[in-house]
Amino acid sequence: MATTGGGEFLRRLQKEEEVQQSLRRESRRPKYSRFSQQELGSCKPMLTPRCTVAMFVSLGVMCIAIGVYALLASWSVVELVNRYDIFCIMKYATHANPMITVDEKIAFMQDATKRKNCTITMDVTKLMKQPIYVYYQLGNYFQNHRRYVKSKSERQLRGLAASSSELNDCKPEDQVNGEVIVPCGLIAWTLFNDTYDLSTNGFSSDNGTVFVNKTAIAWKSDREERFNNTVFPTNFPNNNRTTLANASQIGGGWLNESLPLSKNENLMVWMRTAALPTFRKLYGRIETDLQPGTKLTINIENYYNAYGFGGSKKLVLSTASWIGGRNDFLGLSYIVVGCASILMGLVFLYVHWKNPRPLGDRSYLSWVRKSPATSTVTS
Numbered sequence: 001m002a003t004t005g006g007g008e009f010l011r012r013l014q015k016e017e018e019v020q021q022s023l024r025r026e027s028r029r030p031k032y033s034r035f036s037q038q039e040l041g042s043c044k045p046m047l048t049p050r051c052t053v054a055m056f057v058s059l060g061v062m063c064i065a066i067g068v069y070a071l072l073a074s075w076s077v078v079e080l081v082n083r084y085d086i087f088c089i090m091k092y093a094t095h096a097n098p099m100i101t102v103d104e105k106i107a108f109m110q111d112a113t114k115r116k117n118c119t120i121t122m123d124v125t126k127l128m129k130q131p132i133y134v135y136y137q138l139g140n141y142f143q144n145h146r147r148y149v150k151s152k153s154e155r156q157l158r159g160l161a162a163s164s165s166e167l168n169d170c171k172p173e174d175q176v177n178g179e180v181i182v183p184c185g186l187i188a189w190t191l192f193n194d195t196y197d198l199s200t201n202g203f204s205s206d207n208g209t210v211f212v213n214k215t216a217i218a219w220k221s222d223r224e225e226r227f228n229n230t231v232f233p234t235n236f237p238n239n240n241r242t243t244l245a246n247a248s249q250i251g252g253g254w255l256n257e258s259l260p261l262s263k264n265e266n267l268m269v270w271m272r273t274a275a276l277p278t279f280r281k282l283y284g285r286i287e288t289d290l291q292p293g294t295k296l297t298i299n300i301e302n303y304y305n306a307y308g309f310g311g312s313k314k315l316v317l318s319t320a321s322w323i324g325g326r327n328d329f330l331g332l333s334y335i336v337v338g339c340a341s342i343l344m345g346l347v348f349l350y351v352h353w354k355n356p357r358p359l360g361d362r363s364y365l366s367w368v369r370k371s372p373a374t375s376t377v378t379s
Helices: 002-026 049-075 085-090 102-110 146-150 164-170 220-226 244-249 265-270 329-354 372-378
Strands: 079-083 117-123 132-139 195-199 279-286 295-301 312-318
Touching: 049 329, 079 085, 079 117, 085 102, 085 117, 085 312, 117 312, 220 265, 265 279, 295 312
Parallel strands: none
Antiparallel strands: 079 312, 117 295, 132 279, 132 312, 195 295
């Protein structure tokens, strides 16, 4: 009886041990480590007045250095700007039509029988190294208007059928005589169509003609993906310029119906709408240097009607630096922030000098103070 009872106890004990081993194997408790228990040493700096002043002054010096570097890069950009919209239309002012009112200017621009070209000059005072970017700049032109921005069909540009909602956004330039316009919408309809011909000798011979490269001016994604090479302009209202009755229906430039949209980079650039009412868009590149003293003669075909909304038109020639075109804002911003940082550091230095205060004993900080148990073991 005693032997049987002892064997039963041993079997029970062995079974419980097996259960405990099984539980230990199935436990989800992570293995102990200083990393998992967040017991690794850490750096907890204490900002003293001297350290704070040094940080502010160092930050200010770095910001001023970067700002000066960016400002010098901006100043290295050579830029020529000429506003021509007023000059080009007042050239055709007569006693009968003095071109004073907006209606007179609009009527002149819509008259397809009238010439609208003019010639301006630009003097190159500094060396302009290639590539020289040619921009047109428009003012008081709100391309960021909600209805204007939505007035296009992305599916249509990619070679797909425009959805009904997209055609509704394209109104009133969605259809002509029941046929869908390609590309539809106000953005394409108002395509900028002024042209510029440049010469260094007043067009006295072909030797002085300055070639403007108009390829690779649009985004690569637009050329290869957004605008499909199987989409051709159809029913485009600006192409109907035969009668004066259609003059009010012409918004901007015409599109070559034998040329796919993927080859019309002027349209691609224009359909990247601007966020601000004054903006520049790339017209082309001059790939030769312009020497100081060069007098550029520009023949302009002043087709684009910006007079109805009080807009302005400028021609811009500009070189580029590592920060892009002429823009002093970035450099000035760094300099202002740097000066403010140094001023703040000097204020802290003055306050500490005027009202000095001894720092507390670091040994009393919670992460430095030793626990009683630790002290007892150590002793």
